[in-house]
Amino acid sequence: MSAAELDQAVELLVRQVRHWEQPRWAAAATTGNVPRADLVHRLVQEIANLAADAEGEPRRTVPRLDNDLALPDQVRVVAADLVAAAPDAKALARAAAEVTATRSAL
Numbered sequence: 001m002s003a004a005e006l007d008q009a010v011e012l013l014v015r016q017v018r019h020w021e022q023p024r025w026a027a028a029a030t031t032g033n034v035p036r037a038d039l040v041h042r043l044v045q046e047i048a049n050l051a052a053d054a055e056g057e058p059r060r061t062v063p064r065l066d067n068d069l070a071l072p073d074q075v076r077v078v079a080a081d082l083v084a085a086a087p088d089a090k091a092l093a094r095a096a097a098e099v100t101a102t103r104s105a106l
Contacts, residue, residue: 003083006092009099010079014072016103025068031105037068040075043102047078047095054087075099 017040025037032039045062052059062078065071082095 002089003092006079006083006096006099009096009103010075013099013103014076016106018072020069022068025071029105036106037071039102039105040071043098044071044074044078046098047075047082050087050091050095051078051082051085054082054085054091 017036020036025040026035028034029036029039041062041064048062049059062074065074079095079099082091087095
């Protein structure tokens with residue numbers, strides 16, 4: 001797995017959701033009984049955890065912003081942080097799999 005493949009997975013997710021308004025974010029995801037926004041925020045936290053692990057830093061809670069419309073930007077930022085941390089291929093593959101699974105669940 002490469003950083004370019006993770007970037008591609010993130011870009012596909014962002015293209016899918018960047019135009020959503022609040023009611024669409026609040027709707028339940030197709031899998032599970034959670035709002036789509038919660039599912040994407042969980043993804044943001046998971047990628048942030050992978051970045052912290054790659055940097056050898058403690059994991060920190062990513063704040064949930066008041067406006068769900070910022071979630072696509074949060075995904076991009078934490079994915080860029082992960083790539084900048086120079087993780088191993090296993091961490092990149094896990095992140096890409098999480099992005100793809102989240103995209104499918106939306």
